[in-house]
Amino acid sequence: MYVVDWLHKQALHRPDQTALVDLASGREWTYRQFNERASRVADYLLTRAGLQPGARVAVLAQNSSDYLELLYGCAKAGMVMVCLNWRLAPAELLPILQDAEPALLVYGQPFGATAEALRAQLPGLRARQAVVIGATGGAEQAGARGYEDCLAGACGDAIEMQPRGMDEVWHLLYTSGTTGTPKGVMQTYGMVYFNAVNCMLATGLSRHDVLLNVLPFFHTGGLNLYTNPVLHAGGTVHIMQQFDAGAALELLDSTVTLFLGVPAVYLMLSQHPAFGAARFRAMRHWSAGGSPMAHSLLELYQAKGVTICFGFGMTETGPTVFICDEATARRKTGTIGRPVGSMRTRVVLADGSDAGPGQRGELYIQGPGVTPGYWKLPQASAEAFVDGWLRSGDIAYFDDEGDHYIVDRAKDMYISGAENVYPAEVENVLFQMPQIADAAVIGVADAKWGDVGAAIVVLKAGQPLAPAELQAFCRARLSGYKVPKHVVVLDALPRTPSGKLEKHKLRSQFADLGTQEGTAP
Ligand code: ATP
Structure with a gap:
């Protein structure tokens, strides 16, 4: 082949x-x-x-x-x-x-x-x-x-x-390092080809499409989604050097038909003064992925008649594994839908068995979009797979109809008083607070509970927020053990160029928070 x-x-x-x-x-x-x-x-x-x-x-x-x-x-x-x-x-x-x-x-x-x-x-x-x-x-x-x-x-x-x-290497993309030392993920011609076909099957992209790419080309989201698929289909790629919300909105309101944004990009677009008046005349498909997205943000776009099709991908998977179809995205906020074209997935429980509907387990991935491994790292490459399935390191579940949801990264989960807490769930609640512009939740060591949550938030200008108010808001919507015990306000959160939260930086910056006086929930 x-x-x-x-x-x-x-x-x-x-x-x-x-x-x-x-x-x-x-x-x-x-x-x-x-x-x-x-x-x-x-x-x-x-x-x-x-x-x-x-x-x-x-x-x-x-x-x-x-x-x-x-x-x-x-x-x-x-x-x-x-x-x-x-x-x-x-x-x-x-x-x-x-x-x-x-x-x-x-x-x-x-x-x-x-x-x-x-x-x-x-x-x-x-x-x-x-x-x-x-x-x-x-x-x-x-x-x-x-x-x-x-x-x-x-x-x-x-x-x-x-x-x-198909197995020849075309380019190397080094992982962004949110999990440690960068590794060169080998991108083969087969991965790129099948990713393009899978994107065409999932979104109907064709030579009539006009893509606006705002993500960096050194990241799989910029290069392989949708730049290379559009170039396979014979469409047009508008290349933005660096994301600029105002300029992007102008193009999205004129000839562009296809767009991919990470949640941070969608947030910045929604906060731009031109957002309200934009009609998105030619836009046909909106994709998002890369990190958890606040449901309030998805709903804000929905209210404007824009259905964002949330998906899931990794540098190691070409990247597309899931892109939700528009009808399902409209019905179920936050789902990534079902695996695309030639990709297969499993949700695997801790004992190695397959999860049933609603059960949370690790997402495993197989298919021609998956990398053969990391450049010159045969051992790390072998360790990434179990019986031919790539371990994603993400916790997921699917519902009765087979639509999948990403809960969070396994390593971001923390255990508070023997209960698992997935920070993305708490962050989703925080994003519903009108004062909060950005939020991250991390687990910090606590003498009594093992770990407790710390909410690191960025506030909107001129909108103060007392820790007790944040905690009361969470307590009304979440079980007590999920309510952040600590609240820290920062000017900005550390993010990778692709908009992902660099939680390892927050974890090391606030490692000692638990030994300090907490804000009693
Ligand atoms: P590193 O591998 O160095 O940690 P990274 O995880 O950012 O960097 P990428 O390949 O860019 O590497 O991203 C893949 C990860 O992005 C997934 O494993 C998952 O954690 C996250 N991700 C992708 N799509 C989604 C989504 N829809 N919801 C939540 N998380 C997502």
């Missing part, structure tokens, strides 16, 4: 269809142009830069059409692109680069100092010229060449990608 060069195919079938709209630079490329530029990248990599197929090409850059040309150029050249999180500090990027051992570093101009500091420490990169995206007028930095100059000097004859095996 293999995949062929679908970009080349799009250029043959619909050469004049717009493929990419780069909102930051204003550049637009048709499929013919996109294919031709990706071919130039491949020619540059193979002949001018002298890299061998299989070599890694690391990219440290914000979202742009150049980024996608590099990705597809790597496919045509048989190379593995390493998508680096540009928000990381050099000390965090160094171990990733040491792990991936790239032969070439491509970087965006704003990251020049970081890139050069990293190259100085990596002999494999120091030996070669790096490539800079966005260097204008042939401006060359020390030991680096401008991206456009590289393309201009490369051969423009369309290079067609050799058929690639």
